[in-house]
Amino acid sequence: MQASALRRWGWVHKWSSLVCTLFILLLCLTGLPLIFSHEIDHLTGAEIEAPPMPEGTPRVSVDQVAAEAVRAYPELVPLYFFAEEDAPDLWYVKLDTRVDTDESQSLLIMSDARTAEVVGVPNFDEGFMSVMYRLHVDLYAGLPGKLFLGAMGLLLMVAIVSGVVLYAPFMRKLGFAEVRRERAPRTRWLDLHNLLGIVTLVWALAVGFTGVINTWADLIFKGWQADQVRALQAGDTRVLLGADAGEAPAADGSVQTAVERVLVAAPGMAVAMIAYPGTLRATPEHVAVILSGDTPLTSRLTQALLVDPDSGEVLEASARPWYVTALQLSEPLHFGDYGGLPLKMLWALLDVLTIVVLGSGLYLWLKRGATEART
Structure with a gap:
């Protein structure tokens, strides 16, 4: 040279x-x-654990969990439910004053998936970590x-x-x-x-x-949401489960039934996140159910399906874009x-x-x- x-x-x-x-x-x-x-959270006792209950205790519906969360924080509404792989008996529930906020002042709580009781508020905004x-x-x-x-x-x-x-x-x-x-x-x-x-x-x-x-995560998800809304408006969707599908529970407007219909449409997947209509990761009319696989890699490559809670129709508005796949893989890889x-x-x-x-x-x-x- x-x-x-x-x-x-x-x-x-x-x-x-x-x-x-x-x-x-x-x-x-x-x-x-x-x-x-x-x-570090486990060693310092900052990790919230589910109360001990008999093994196999059934879960209550997510609607009950949401209602209990709103009862505890009546000025807020639910935005998301997050599942934690290491805590299968708990839901992370994100709340805010309305669904269409920037979520900068949102509150994250932990609820018992078996009783719907609020078991704690993670101190993510306090302390050294x-x-x-x-x-x-x-x-x-x-x-x-x-x-x-x-x-x-x-x-x-x-x-x-x-x-x-x-x-x-x-x-x-x-x-x-x-x-x-x-x-x-x-x-x-x-x-x-x-x-x-x-x-x-x-x-x-x-x-x-x-x-x-x-660092581009917020912009990436906003772009994905806009793509989904445009696909819905243009009718460019793939119906995975029709409104009258007999193999799934009949739609009744509840989020729990919407989730159950999604699991029928995508067997073998697990719920990683539920986004309420109007939030950043859903559309104004649909519940978004984010599903994950059961291997270390596929558990990071989530699939987002949309479901109308009133009609029960499950849609895939648009396939996961490459830039969303890159984000989903980058988050865990960044921290090993x-x-x-x-x-x-x-x-x-x-x-x-x-x-x-x-x-x-x-x-x-x-x-x-x-x-x-x-x-």
Whole structure:
């Protein structure tokens, strides 16, 4: 590669790195405890558990759960029900003042799926883990904060790619993983920076890219909702279960019956989320039932079906777009939430190594400035 091209790539690497380094360092530091969020909540007692009851105790309808939640919080209405894989006897229920809010002031509670009683309110907005989460996700700035962090993630991608371009010419006279320990401290740190940078290359690209996708989640779901509404208005739908299907319970306007009809239309799937009409993930007239599979991968690739609670007709308004699939896969991959504790430990190790890469890069720039000032 010509010297002029190397200088240009060096300029790109330097300034893309400098602009994003402090923010990416913050994301790595806050992301480290978030990798073990479930384990930390369990150890600290912050995890809410269902009261002990005889095994096989049947569940009550989601309508009863919703009614009990509204009875406890009469000024609010239900937006979503979330199922937790590790807590099959509990529902997460999200409430807000109306269904068409931006959900920034919503309340999340936990209800017993067998009795409909409210068993607790997760302290997601309090304590150390809450601070780590908000700093990691949006810097306490909502959607603008998410998009800003997404821009920093894109700069990180540029810094990584430009670093790879510079790596080969730099290492031409050195063996792989060689650190010149006999040289000055800045040279040793430069060799270590290059070594750890190439070792963590694939991980940093994967986590950085999935992080960028996650910052667009709100916009992605709004776009998907708009696509679904347009498909419904245009009649571009696939009817999975007709209104008069005899194999399913007759529609009666209840959300529970709507969910049961969806499960008949999509056998072998499990309910991951229920979205009430008018919310971000549904349409104004339909309940959206988000289904998941039963394997580590398919449990993340959800399928959204729409059901009219009055007629009982189950529709697939539009197939899951590629960008929604990318989001659904990126969320757990970003935190190493696919392979249990061993993968989380690996994610944490690579996170620490990336912190060293970022810190050493900042050190090299500062030392370079000091050297230039002396000359």
